[in-house]
Amino acid sequence: MKQDTGLRPAEIEIRGLTKIFGEGDRAVTAISRADLILEQGEFISLLGPSGCGKTTLMRIVAGLEYPTEGEVEVRGLPVWSGKRRSKKATKPVSMMFQEARLFPWFTVAQNVALPLRIAGVGKAERMARAHEICETVGLKGFEGHRPGQLSGGMRQRASLARALVTDPQVLLLDEPFGALDAMTRDALNLELMEVCARAKVTTILVTHSMAEAAFLSDKVVVLASRPARITGVVDIPFERPRTLDLQRSVAFQDMVADLRNQLQESHHG
Numbered sequence: 001m002k003q004d005t006g007l008r009p010a011e012i013e014i015r016g017l018t019k020i021f022g023e024g025d026r027a028v029t030a031i032s033r034a035d036l037i038l039e040q041g042e043f044i045s046l047l048g049p050s051g052c053g054k055t056t057l058m059r060i061v062a063g064l065e066y067p068t069e070g071e072v073e074v075r076g077l078p079v080w081s082g083k084r085r086s087k088k089a090t091k092p093v094s095m096m097f098q099e100a101r102l103f104p105w106f107t108v109a110q111n112v113a114l115p116l117r118i119a120g121v122g123k124a125e126r127m128a129r130a131h132e133i134c135e136t137v138g139l140k141g142f143e144g145h146r147p148g149q150l151s152g153g154m155r156q157r158a159s160l161a162r163a164l165v166t167d168p169q170v171l172l173l174d175e176p177f178g179a180l181d182a183m184t185r186d187a188l189n190l191e192l193m194e195v196c197a198r199a200k201v202t203t204i205l206v207t208h209s210m211a212e213a214a215f216l217s218d219k220v221v222v223l224a225s226r227p228a229r230i231t232g233v234v235d236i237p238f239e240r241p242r243t244l245d246l247q248r249s250v251a252f253q254d255m256v257a258d259l260r261n262q263l264q265e266s267h268h269g
Protein backbone atom coordinates (compact mmCIF):
# COMPACT_ATOMS: atom_id res chain seq x y z
CA MET A 1 0.00 0.00 0.00
CA LYS A 2 2.91 2.25 0.74
CA GLN A 3 3.91 2.25 -2.93
CA ASP A 4 0.53 3.74 -3.88
CA THR A 5 0.91 6.85 -1.71
CA GLY A 6 3.98 8.03 -3.61
CA LEU A 7 5.70 8.90 -0.32
CA ARG A 8 9.30 8.01 0.32
CA PRO A 9 9.49 5.03 2.68
CA ALA A 10 10.95 5.49 6.17
CA GLU A 11 14.67 4.77 6.50
CA ILE A 12 13.97 1.97 8.95
CA GLU A 13 10.58 0.47 9.70
CA ILE A 14 10.17 -2.25 12.30
CA ARG A 15 6.74 -3.79 12.74
CA GLY A 16 5.69 -6.38 15.30
CA LEU A 17 9.23 -7.64 15.65
CA THR A 18 9.53 -10.72 17.86
CA LYS A 19 12.55 -12.95 18.42
CA ILE A 20 12.40 -16.14 20.42
CA PHE A 21 15.60 -18.15 20.91
CA GLY A 22 15.24 -21.87 21.54
CA GLU A 23 12.10 -23.91 21.96
CA GLY A 24 9.77 -25.33 24.61
CA ASP A 25 10.97 -24.99 28.20
CA ARG A 26 14.16 -23.32 27.11
CA ALA A 27 12.58 -20.68 24.88
CA VAL A 28 13.82 -17.13 25.56
CA THR A 29 11.86 -14.17 24.22
CA ALA A 30 14.64 -11.74 23.31
CA ILE A 31 12.30 -9.12 21.90
CA SER A 32 8.53 -8.98 21.78
CA ARG A 33 6.33 -7.13 19.26
CA ALA A 34 8.58 -4.12 18.79
CA ASP A 35 7.44 -1.29 16.50
CA LEU A 36 9.81 1.49 15.52
CA ILE A 37 10.12 3.95 12.65
CA LEU A 38 13.18 6.05 11.85
CA GLU A 39 13.24 8.84 9.28
CA GLN A 40 16.37 9.69 7.32
CA GLY A 41 19.06 11.31 9.46
CA GLU A 42 17.35 10.52 12.76
CA PHE A 43 19.50 9.50 15.70
CA ILE A 44 17.84 7.24 18.25
CA SER A 45 19.19 5.47 21.31
CA LEU A 46 18.05 2.23 22.88
CA LEU A 47 18.13 2.33 26.66
CA GLY A 48 17.31 -0.67 28.82
CA PRO A 49 18.65 -3.29 31.22
CA SER A 50 21.02 -6.04 30.11
CA GLY A 51 19.23 -8.85 28.35
CA CYS A 52 16.26 -6.78 27.15
CA GLY A 53 17.03 -7.51 23.51
CA LYS A 54 18.93 -4.42 22.31
CA THR A 55 21.70 -6.33 20.56
CA THR A 56 19.22 -8.81 19.12
CA LEU A 57 17.12 -5.99 17.67
CA MET A 58 20.17 -4.44 16.00
CA ARG A 59 21.42 -7.78 14.69
CA ILE A 60 18.04 -8.38 13.05
CA VAL A 61 18.14 -4.94 11.38
CA ALA A 62 21.74 -5.61 10.23
CA GLY A 63 20.75 -8.93 8.70
CA LEU A 64 22.78 -11.03 11.15
CA GLU A 65 19.85 -12.73 12.92
CA TYR A 66 16.45 -13.64 11.53
CA PRO A 67 13.22 -12.64 13.29
CA THR A 68 10.69 -15.14 14.64
CA GLU A 69 7.87 -12.80 13.66
CA GLY A 70 7.37 -9.33 12.27
CA GLU A 71 8.98 -7.22 9.57
CA VAL A 72 12.03 -5.01 9.20
CA GLU A 73 12.41 -2.73 6.20
CA VAL A 74 15.38 -0.55 5.31
CA ARG A 75 14.49 2.16 2.79
CA GLY A 76 11.36 0.23 1.88
CA LEU A 77 13.12 -3.09 1.28
CA PRO A 78 12.36 -6.06 3.56
CA VAL A 79 15.53 -7.29 5.27
CA TRP A 80 14.08 -10.74 5.87
CA SER A 81 11.79 -13.11 4.05
CA GLY A 82 11.55 -15.90 6.59
CA LYS A 83 15.13 -16.88 7.39
CA ARG A 84 16.45 -15.48 4.13
CA ARG A 85 18.28 -12.19 4.27
CA SER A 86 18.14 -9.66 1.45
CA LYS A 87 21.66 -8.47 0.68
CA LYS A 88 20.24 -5.53 -1.20
CA ALA A 89 18.24 -4.34 1.81
CA THR A 90 21.22 -4.48 4.18
CA LYS A 91 23.74 -2.95 1.77
CA PRO A 92 23.37 0.59 3.23
CA VAL A 93 23.68 -0.73 6.82
CA SER A 94 26.88 -0.75 8.93
CA MET A 95 27.20 -2.11 12.44
CA MET A 96 29.84 -1.32 15.04
CA PHE A 97 30.33 -3.53 18.09
CA GLN A 98 31.34 -2.99 21.70
CA GLU A 99 34.76 -4.52 21.17
CA ALA A 100 36.72 -3.21 18.21
CA ARG A 101 37.20 -6.61 16.50
CA LEU A 102 40.22 -5.47 14.48
CA PHE A 103 42.61 -7.91 12.84
CA PRO A 104 45.89 -7.61 14.78
CA TRP A 105 48.12 -8.43 11.79
CA PHE A 106 46.53 -5.69 9.61
CA THR A 107 47.44 -2.03 9.86
CA VAL A 108 44.77 0.48 10.88
CA ALA A 109 44.28 1.49 7.23
CA GLN A 110 44.00 -2.15 6.11
CA ASN A 111 41.44 -2.84 8.85
CA VAL A 112 39.45 0.26 7.93
CA ALA A 113 39.57 -0.62 4.21
CA LEU A 114 38.46 -4.22 4.75
CA PRO A 115 34.75 -3.75 3.95
CA LEU A 116 35.76 -2.12 0.65
CA ARG A 117 38.15 -4.98 -0.11
CA ILE A 118 35.33 -7.45 0.50
CA ALA A 119 33.14 -5.36 -1.82
CA GLY A 120 35.79 -5.70 -4.53
CA VAL A 121 37.06 -2.10 -4.54
CA GLY A 122 40.60 -1.85 -6.00
CA LYS A 123 43.57 -1.36 -3.69
CA ALA A 124 44.51 2.22 -4.59
CA GLU A 125 40.93 3.43 -4.29
CA ARG A 126 40.14 1.65 -1.03
CA MET A 127 43.37 2.76 0.66
CA ALA A 128 42.77 6.37 -0.39
CA ARG A 129 39.27 6.19 1.05
CA ALA A 130 40.57 4.53 4.25
CA HIS A 131 43.06 7.35 4.77
CA GLU A 132 40.34 9.93 4.21
CA ILE A 133 38.00 8.38 6.77
CA CYS A 134 40.89 7.90 9.27
CA GLU A 135 41.38 11.64 9.15
CA THR A 136 37.65 12.23 9.76
CA VAL A 137 37.70 10.19 12.97
CA GLY A 138 40.98 11.60 14.31
CA LEU A 139 43.35 8.81 13.29
CA LYS A 140 45.58 10.80 10.98
CA GLY A 141 49.16 9.62 11.41
CA PHE A 142 48.08 6.23 12.80
CA GLU A 143 47.14 4.61 9.48
CA GLY A 144 50.26 2.41 9.46
CA HIS A 145 49.98 1.29 13.11
CA ARG A 146 48.79 -2.16 14.15
CA PRO A 147 45.83 -2.36 16.56
CA GLY A 148 48.12 -3.61 19.37
CA GLN A 149 49.96 -0.28 19.28
CA LEU A 150 46.77 1.74 19.86
CA SER A 151 44.92 2.86 23.00
CA GLY A 152 41.37 1.63 23.57
CA GLY A 153 39.98 4.95 22.35
CA MET A 154 42.04 4.79 19.17
CA ARG A 155 40.92 1.23 18.51
CA GLN A 156 37.29 2.32 18.80
CA ARG A 157 38.02 5.17 16.38
CA ALA A 158 39.40 2.62 13.93
CA SER A 159 36.32 0.48 14.41
CA LEU A 160 34.09 3.52 13.77
CA ALA A 161 36.13 4.38 10.68
CA ARG A 162 35.66 0.85 9.36
CA ALA A 163 31.90 1.16 9.92
CA LEU A 164 31.85 4.48 8.05
CA VAL A 165 34.16 3.59 5.16
CA THR A 166 31.34 2.27 2.98
CA ASP A 167 29.34 5.51 3.38
CA PRO A 168 26.47 3.76 5.16
CA GLN A 169 23.03 5.32 5.25
CA VAL A 170 22.21 3.39 8.41
CA LEU A 171 24.65 3.06 11.30
CA LEU A 172 24.07 0.62 14.16
CA LEU A 173 26.26 1.18 17.22
CA ASP A 174 26.14 -1.42 19.99
CA GLU A 175 27.61 0.14 23.16
CA PRO A 176 30.55 1.44 21.15
CA PHE A 177 32.19 3.67 23.77
CA GLY A 178 31.15 1.88 26.96
CA ALA A 179 34.68 0.83 27.90
CA LEU A 180 36.29 4.25 27.39
CA ASP A 181 37.13 6.96 29.91
CA ALA A 182 34.77 9.95 30.15
CA MET A 183 36.99 12.42 28.26
CA THR A 184 37.64 10.11 25.34
CA ARG A 185 33.97 9.26 25.28
CA ASP A 186 32.90 12.92 25.13
CA ALA A 187 35.34 13.57 22.29
CA LEU A 188 34.15 10.57 20.32
CA ASN A 189 30.50 11.44 20.90
CA LEU A 190 31.04 14.92 19.48
CA GLU A 191 32.77 13.51 16.41
CA LEU A 192 30.14 10.86 15.96
CA MET A 193 27.37 13.46 16.11
CA GLU A 194 29.13 15.60 13.52
CA VAL A 195 29.81 12.74 11.12
CA CYS A 196 26.22 11.46 11.36
CA ALA A 197 24.74 14.92 10.85
CA ARG A 198 27.01 15.79 7.94
CA ALA A 199 26.28 12.59 6.02
CA LYS A 200 22.61 12.44 7.17
CA VAL A 201 23.23 8.97 8.51
CA THR A 202 20.32 7.32 10.29
CA THR A 203 21.70 5.96 13.55
CA ILE A 204 20.64 3.55 16.28
CA LEU A 205 22.86 3.60 19.37
CA VAL A 206 22.75 1.21 22.29
CA THR A 207 24.01 2.78 25.48
CA HIS A 208 23.68 2.40 29.24
CA SER A 209 24.34 6.09 29.75
CA MET A 210 21.23 8.27 30.04
CA ALA A 211 23.35 11.39 29.55
CA GLU A 212 24.88 9.99 26.37
CA ALA A 213 21.44 9.05 25.06
CA ALA A 214 20.00 12.50 25.87
CA PHE A 215 22.99 14.29 24.37
CA LEU A 216 23.14 12.46 21.05
CA SER A 217 19.59 11.48 20.23
CA ASP A 218 16.45 12.82 18.61
CA LYS A 219 14.53 10.08 20.39
CA VAL A 220 15.30 7.66 23.18
CA VAL A 221 13.59 4.29 23.09
CA VAL A 222 13.16 2.75 26.54
CA LEU A 223 13.05 -1.03 26.77
CA ALA A 224 12.16 -3.41 29.59
CA SER A 225 13.04 -7.06 30.12
CA ARG A 226 10.86 -10.07 30.97
CA PRO A 227 9.20 -9.87 28.60
CA ALA A 228 11.62 -7.83 26.52
CA ARG A 229 9.72 -5.00 24.86
CA ILE A 230 9.61 -1.28 24.09
CA THR A 231 7.90 0.59 26.95
CA GLY A 232 8.28 4.19 25.81
CA VAL A 233 9.76 6.64 23.34
CA VAL A 234 11.04 9.99 24.65
CA ASP A 235 11.56 12.95 22.29
CA ILE A 236 14.77 14.91 22.86
CA PRO A 237 14.00 18.42 21.61
CA PHE A 238 17.40 20.13 22.13
CA GLU A 239 18.51 22.25 19.18
CA ARG A 240 21.37 21.18 16.96
CA PRO A 241 24.27 21.58 16.65
CA ARG A 242 24.76 20.62 20.30
CA THR A 243 27.89 21.30 22.33
CA LEU A 244 29.09 19.84 25.64
CA ASP A 245 27.75 23.00 27.36
CA LEU A 246 24.27 21.62 26.85
CA GLN A 247 25.03 18.92 29.42
CA ARG A 248 25.38 21.54 32.15
CA SER A 249 21.96 23.09 31.53
CA VAL A 250 19.01 22.50 33.84
CA ALA A 251 16.85 21.41 30.91
CA PHE A 252 19.37 18.71 30.05
CA GLN A 253 19.63 17.46 33.60
CA ASP A 254 15.83 17.36 33.84
CA MET A 255 15.79 15.27 30.68
CA VAL A 256 18.30 12.82 32.11
CA ALA A 257 16.24 12.57 35.31
CA ASP A 258 13.14 11.94 33.21
CA LEU A 259 14.89 9.13 31.34
CA ARG A 260 16.03 7.62 34.63
CA ASN A 261 12.44 7.63 35.91
CA GLN A 262 11.12 6.04 32.75
CA LEU A 263 13.78 3.36 32.94
CA GLN A 264 13.00 2.63 36.59
CA GLU A 265 9.28 2.43 35.89
CA SER A 266 9.85 0.07 33.01
CA HIS A 267 12.00 -2.06 35.35
CA HIS A 268 9.27 -2.44 37.91
CA GLY A 269 6.12 -2.10 35.84
Ligand SMILES: Nc1ncnc2c1ncn2[C@@H]1O[C@H](COP(=O)(O)OP(=O)(O)O)[C@@H](O)[C@H]1O
Nearest residue numbers: 021028029030049050051052053054055056057
Ligand atom coordinates in the same frame (compact mmCIF):
# COMPACT_ATOMS: atom_id res chain seq x y z
N1 LIG B 1 22.12 -16.60 20.11
C1 LIG B 1 21.37 -16.65 21.20
N2 LIG B 1 20.87 -17.82 21.64
C2 LIG B 1 20.08 -17.90 22.74
N3 LIG B 1 19.72 -16.83 23.48
C3 LIG B 1 20.17 -15.63 23.10
C4 LIG B 1 21.02 -15.47 21.94
N4 LIG B 1 21.30 -14.15 21.81
C5 LIG B 1 20.67 -13.52 22.82
N5 LIG B 1 20.00 -14.39 23.60
C6 LIG B 1 19.16 -14.07 24.77
O1 LIG B 1 18.24 -13.08 24.36
C7 LIG B 1 18.07 -12.10 25.39
C8 LIG B 1 18.40 -10.73 24.82
O2 LIG B 1 19.81 -10.67 24.56
P1 LIG B 1 20.50 -9.38 23.97
O3 LIG B 1 19.82 -8.97 22.73
O4 LIG B 1 21.95 -9.69 23.87
O5 LIG B 1 20.23 -8.30 25.12
P2 LIG B 1 20.94 -6.90 25.42
O6 LIG B 1 21.78 -6.55 24.23
O7 LIG B 1 19.81 -5.95 25.63
O8 LIG B 1 21.74 -7.08 26.65
C9 LIG B 1 18.95 -12.52 26.54
O9 LIG B 1 18.15 -13.25 27.46
C10 LIG B 1 19.98 -13.42 25.88
O10 LIG B 1 20.47 -14.38 26.78
Ligand SMILES: [Mg+2]
Nearest residue numbers: 054055056174
Ligand atom coordinates in the same frame (compact mmCIF):
# COMPACT_ATOMS: atom_id res chain seq x y z
MG1 LIG C 1 23.82 -6.16 24.08
